[in-house]
Structure formats: C-alpha cells, structure tokens
Amino acid sequence: MxxxxxxxxxxxxxxxxxxxxxxxxxxxxxxxxxxxxxxxxxxxxxxxxxxxxxxxxxxxxxxxxxxxxxxxxxxxxxxxxxxxxxxxxxxxxxxxxxxxxxxxxxxxxxxxxTVVFSPEDLALVKGDPSERRRFLDDLLVLRTPRLAGVRADHERVLRQRNSLLKTIYAARGSSRDAALATLAVWDEQLVTTGTQLLEARLALVADLAPYLGKAYEAVARGASRDDARVAYSSNLPLLAQTGTATALPSADLVAIAFRDELARRQADEIGRGLTLVGPHRDDLVLTLGPGEEERLPVKGYASHGESWSFALAMKLASYDLLRAEGDxxxxxxxxxxxxxxxxxxxxxxxxxxxxxxxxxxxxxxxxxxxxxxxxxxxxxxxxxxxxxx
Missing domain, CATH: 3.40.50.300 (P-loop containing nucleotide triphosphate hydrolases)
Structure with missing residues (x-):
C-alpha cells in the first residue's frame, strides 16, 4: 500500500x-x-x-x-x-x-x-494516561475499523452521563428521582460500549506484547526482548490483576463487574459530576528490567535514552503487528x-x-x-x- x-x-x-x-x-x-x-x-x-x-x-x-x-x-x-x-x-x-x-x-x-513516529511520541512513556489510551484506541481502530463507532459511542455516552451526574447533584425531590432513573439507562449504555472497548484493548495488549519485546531489543543497545513489557491496568477490580487477554473473563462477567462498580461508586460520581468507572480511566503499565524483581516503571525511572527507545519500540511494534495482519x-x-x-x-x-x-x-x-x-x-x-x- x-x-x-x-x-x-x-x-x-x-x-x-x-x-x-x-x-x-x-x-x-x-x-x-x-x-x-x-x-x-x-x-x-x-x-x-x-x-x-x-x-x-x-x-x-x-x-x-x-x-x-x-x-x-x-x-x-x-x-x-x-x-x-x-x-x-x-x-x-x-x-x-x-x-x-x-x-x-x-x-x-x-x-x-499509517504509523507515525514523531517527537511527541515521548509522551507515550512520560505523559498522562490519556496519551497511552489514545495510542491504544488509535491502533484498535486501524486494526478493526468498526471499533471507531464503538469509540465514538462511548465518548458520546460519557459526555451525556457526566452532564446528567451534574444535574442529579443539583436536583431535589421528584426531579432527582427522575434523573436517577435516566442515569440507569446511561449506565447500561456505558457498560455496553465500555465492555467492548475493554475486551478489544486487552486483546490488543496481549497481541502487541511480543512485538514490543522484539522491537525494544532492536532499538536499545544491549537489550534483550524480555526487557520491555506492557500490561493493561483497569479500574475494575475484576480486571485489576489481569492485563492480558488470556486472563480476561467472559464479556458477561465483565459487564456484571462493571455494573457493580458503577453502583458502588455512584455517590462519588454524583458528588464529583464525573464518570469514575470505565476504560476512559485505565492505563498501560510500561516496565523495563531483565527480571520480575528488577522490573521498574518506565515513567519516572528510565533514562531519557531508554524512554526514547521504549517509545520507538511501541511504534515499531504497532507497525509490525499491523503488517502481520495485512498490508x-x-x-x-x-x-x-x-x-x-x-x-x-x-x-x-x-x-x-x-x-x-x-x-x-x-x-x-x-x-x-x-x-x-x-x-x-x-x-x-x-x-x-x-x-x-
């Protein structure tokens, strides 16, 4: 192409x-x-x-x-x-x-x-979680274009739900009851789109991981393919310790856990006027080290050169994954x-x-x-x- x-x-x-x-x-x-x-x-x-x-x-x-x-x-x-x-x-x-x-x-x-390498790539390892979520979701959409619709729907639901949470906070009496009933409808839409994104992200991270190790070995002097690791960090307790698609429960179980966590955090969400549960709050955990005991987060611990190598390896891994699956x-x-x-x-x-x-x-x-x-x-x-x- x-x-x-x-x-x-x-x-x-x-x-x-x-x-x-x-x-x-x-x-x-x-x-x-x-x-x-x-x-x-x-x-x-x-x-x-x-x-x-x-x-x-x-x-x-x-x-x-x-x-x-x-x-x-x-x-x-x-x-x-x-x-x-x-x-x-x-x-x-x-x-x-x-x-x-x-x-x-x-x-x-x-x-x-396309796969773009640019100076802004350093934000992948040194920036906020939003940078890593965007990296994942952009790659998801290139890999499976239909997920562009899921991503757009999820962002729309978040906007509407956040607006409703602010309304509930200020409402009283029957108006508050009606708004809470409407919130239940938006909760279901959030669970539907969020579960689809979670499943796709976890599968992507699992597929990307071996390409990342190989790419880091290629761009970092003296590195081995076991040095660089990537895992998915979810705010759902059910998924908090997984990070790979092989450990992912069924979509039904994820949806149940999603609903339970929304119910548990509802008062906090209303008080803050923000949706606190879902893939929009997740992150990628990027680590370096030859073994589990020596492994440290790239952000905050890696040198400038190591950070650059890791960012380049993330993009190279993206390219290799897309190439393996098509043009x-x-x-x-x-x-x-x-x-x-x-x-x-x-x-x-x-x-x-x-x-x-x-x-x-x-x-x-x-x-x-x-x-x-x-x-x-x-x-x-x-x-x-x-x-x-």
Whole structure:
C-alpha cells in the first residue's frame, strides 16, 4: 500500500498543493515552519481522521478559509482508490471514496493505514494516561475499523452521563428521582460500549506484547526482548490483576463487574459530576528490567535514552503487528531523526527501510540517514519542489 498523489486545499499553511509520490522513501526537507510536517499530517489524517499534533480539526483549516480538503490516491494490490475528506469546522466532515460520498466520514478509517513516529511520541512513556489510551484506541481502530463507532459511542455516552451526574447533584425531590432513573439507562449504555472497548484493548495488549519485546531489543543497545513489557491496568477490580487477554473473563462477567462498580461508586460520581468507572480511566503499565524483581516503571525511572527507545519500540511494534495482519502501513517519520543519537538513528533507519512507503520530514538533508535515501522534496514558504539528482 502506498500513496501515489496527495492534494491539499486550504489545509494548514497550504491554499493549494499537488504532490506526486512514489513507493519507497520520500523525504520532505525544509526549515521549521515551512510546511513539511503539514504534508505528512494530511496523509495520517486520512488514515484515522485525527492529527498526531492537535486534538481538534480547527487548527487544520487554513486561516481565513471556511473548510479544507485532503485527497490522496492510494495504490493497493495494483488498484488505485481516491480517498477524500472535507473538513468543516462546526459541522460534520464529509468523506468520499472514488468521488462517491460515504454516509459517515468515519467509514473511511482503516482503508489507508499509517504509523507515525514523531517527537511527541515521548509522551507515550512520560505523559498522562490519556496519551497511552489514545495510542491504544488509535491502533484498535486501524486494526478493526468498526471499533471507531464503538469509540465514538462511548465518548458520546460519557459526555451525556457526566452532564446528567451534574444535574442529579443539583436536583431535589421528584426531579432527582427522575434523573436517577435516566442515569440507569446511561449506565447500561456505558457498560455496553465500555465492555467492548475493554475486551478489544486487552486483546490488543496481549497481541502487541511480543512485538514490543522484539522491537525494544532492536532499538536499545544491549537489550534483550524480555526487557520491555506492557500490561493493561483497569479500574475494575475484576480486571485489576489481569492485563492480558488470556486472563480476561467472559464479556458477561465483565459487564456484571462493571455494573457493580458503577453502583458502588455512584455517590462519588454524583458528588464529583464525573464518570469514575470505565476504560476512559485505565492505563498501560510500561516496565523495563531483565527480571520480575528488577522490573521498574518506565515513567519516572528510565533514562531519557531508554524512554526514547521504549517509545520507538511501541511504534515499531504497532507497525509490525499491523503488517502481520495485512498490508504494510505507510510509515511517517516526522522530524524524528533530529531527536536521536547517531546509533539509534541508523538502527531505526535500517529497521524501516524495507517498508513499502516511508515519508520522512527533516530540517536538513543531512538528518536523513543513508539507509533512507530516496526522492527528496524541498519545502519552503508553502512551495513543494522535487529535488532532482
């Protein structure tokens, strides 16, 4: 799978730009602020309808424009499909495949698959649990696109339920009784969507774990594949000590435990106006060490170099897992080489050089390792020019 042509209208800094692309390695080189990352961000956006840089779509629209358009010709098994997303701030986005509109924009997710390496990846190991949950859920959706709907439904239920909890706190008498009856309805919806997310996350962590060990061994000097571990930490007592799909009880038992915990925490939730139970409160536990007794959390204990290696290994493991289950994802290396020492830079380049398509951004051409020699585009002042020779 690779992108053969990228078209942007009013996306980020570009009013209009057309970029032909080839399989193999393409590097976009330019000083910071010239628009090189905007190009690869657009490709990634088509993959999962989200940016790796910002949380909302509004910053993706060029200043003064009412909407933006991202279009890419995607080649898979010798056939080309044209994917297109129209970004509409304050309104529903629209998506098309080969000019035919889709009923929902999210139906385009998963047709193009990307894995992005960027300086922001360090937040995977040093940031808040929300960063690790987003990493998991983004990978879930690429792996099983139908879960985009489950994820969206769960987020909608959370918003509605949190609003209702605040209403209950302020209500009295019959109004409070009616609101509590409504809460029971939202509880069931939360249990339904939350249980599906929990099952999918646990299965993903179990499948990702062996790839993580192998990837960490490849990027960290002197490491073995048993050094890096990942486990799932749930706030449901039934799952608190599991962390793997093999230890996961049936969906019915998980749902029962979910309901019981919601009932136990109901007074706390009403008092705080927040949903305190469910996968939106969970985390990934990332640890390093040669044995169980020596194992320590990466966050707070690992050196900067170890943290970087772990973050890179998480992304490499994602790529290897997706690749094992289907087509090669498109690899995007966004200004990542400037953050690495020479050894890690060369190791990463050698590991990804065989991918069907690699898109690289760099401030100077010297930052791109020799193993990733290919087509180069110079990016300056919103212009994208292919460098010949």
């Amino acid at each position: 690779h992108v053969s042509h990228l078209t942007l209208h009013d996306f980020r800094s570009y009013d209009d730009v057309e970029v032909p692309l080839d399989a193999g390695v393409t590097a976009f080189v330019g000083r910071n602020g010239q628009g090189k990352t905007n190009l690869v961000e657009a490709v990634d956006y088509l993959s999962r309808l989200a940016s790796h840089r910002v949380a909302s779509d509004a910053p993706l629209i060029r200043a003064g424009a009412e909407q933006a358009l991202v279009r890419a010709a995607v080649v898979r098994d010798g056939r080309t499909a044209v994917l297109e997303v129209e970004l509409n701030p304050g309104r529903a986005n629209r998506a098309r495949i080969n000019r035919s509109p889709l009923s929902r924009a999210r139906d385009i997710i998963g047709i193009l698959r 090669d994802p498109i690899l995007i290396l966004d200004d990542v080489f400037a953050e690495l020492d020479a050894d890690r830079r060369d190791q990463l380049a050698e590991l990804v050089a065989g991918a069907e398509q690699v898109l690289v951004t760099a401030a100077v051409e010297a930052d791109v390792p020799t193993a990733l020699s290919g087509v180069t585009y110079a990016v300056a002042a919103g212009e994208v020019r292919r460098v010949e020779g």
